[in-house]
Amino acid sequence: MKLPFSKMHGLGNDFMVLDGISQAIELTPAIIRRFASRQFGIGFNQLLLVEPPQQPDIDFKYRIFNADGSEVEQCGNGARCFAKFVRDKGLTIKSRIAVETRNGIIHLHVEPSGMVRVDMGVPILEPVKIPFKAEKQAVDYIIRDGEDSFEIGAVSMGNPHAIMLVDDINLFPVRQVGRRIEAHQDFPQRVNAGFLQVVHAKFAKLRVYERGVGETLACGTGACAAHVYGRLKGLLGPEAEIKLPGGSLHLSWAGEGANVYMTGPATHVFEGVIDL
Numbered sequence: 666m667k668l669p670f671s672k673m674h675g676l677g678n679d680f681m682v683l684d685g686i687s688q689a690i691e692l693t694p695a696i697i698r699r700f701a702s703r704q705f706g707i708g709f710n711q712l713l714l715v716e717p718p719q720q721p722d723i724d725f726k727y728r729i730f731n732a733d734g735s736e737v738e739q740c741g742n743g744a745r746c747f748a749k750f751v752r753d754k755g756l757t758i759k760s761r762i763a764v765e766t767r768n769g770i771i772h773l774h775v776e777p778s779g780m781v782r783v784d785m786g787v788p789i790l791e792p793v794k795i796p797f798k799a800e801k802q803a804v805d806y807i808i809r810d811g812e813d814s815f816e817i818g819a820v821s822m823g824n825p826h827a828i829m830l831v832d833d834i835n836l837f838p839v840r841q842v843g844r845r846i847e848a849h850q851d852f853p854q855r856v857n858a859g860f861l862q863v864v865h866a867k868f869a870k871l872r873v874y875e876r877g878v879g880e881t882l883a884c885g886t887g888a889c890a891a892h893v894y895g896r897l898k899g900l901l902g903p904e905a906e907i908k909l910p911g912g913s914l915h916l917s918w919a920g921e922g923a924n925v926y927m928t929g930p931a932t933h934v935f936e937g938v939i940d941l
């Protein structure tokens with residue numbers, strides 16, 4: 666069976682995007698891992714599968730799979746690429762789109778410039794809902810790993826994030842420490858590990874070691890979670906630019922109880938067909 670797909674990216678966080686509305690698609694973790702391989706497949710960080718909605722007044726459903734085949738709840742860069750995909754494919758002409766994900770509804774706005782603004786919802790800070798093993802909610806937590814301990818913030822944007830402040834993002838061993846935090850026992854569903862260097866109240870740098878992938882060039886939900894943590898620490902203002910290795914996102918968060926808004930680009934790379 667031949668499967669048409671689009672290859673897209675949001676700031677270098679790259680995706681295979683499949684239209685599951687016009688065609689029936691059966692995916693297994695093994696197939697996803699093969700497609701994700703940069704040597705034996707197409708190569709991507711996440712696979713996005715667009716499907717018809719299951720709820721009234723919602724335009725689409727989309728499912729997100731990491732390169733390791735695991736299905737996840739949310740993806741910020743993926744949401745922007747999803748919006749461009751459904752419009753480019755003629756699946757909608759709307760510029761405001763409501764989409765179901767595994768963890769609720771998110772709202773997207775494709776701006777006249779082509780940039781996509783995503784309402785990512787209210788960040789979750791209660792440890793049990795992240796999920797994160799902690800006695801009570803706090804801004805900072807200490808997690809211990811062998812002889813070492815790490816001071817982190819913990820935030821869910823629908824998917825779990827741990828964020829650590831660092832002095833110099835270019836010098837920090839993101840992969841070594843990220844790998845340990847991603848698999849830490851205090852995060853029973855594993856976690857995305859973000860490393861944040863705040864430059865001033867409106868500008869920060871971030872690198873993310875993503876759950877189920879490894880370090881990526883950008884992570885949208887990671888940028889949202891980092892902005893929330895930076896705000897809770899009193900280091901970032903309500904509007905901030907977060908610069909990732911692949912480029913910058915604009916973040917907006919008014920404070921506890923408010924929704925997080927993320928704005929950034931979505932890029933189409935090529936169309937392809939792969940044999941199942």
Ligand SMILES: N[C@@H](CCC[C@H](N)C(=O)O)C(=O)O
Nearest residue numbers: 740741742824876884885886
């Ligand atoms: N790259 C994404 C996040 C994708 C999911 C993540 N790896 C997880 O396991 O939660 C983004 O842009 O948000």
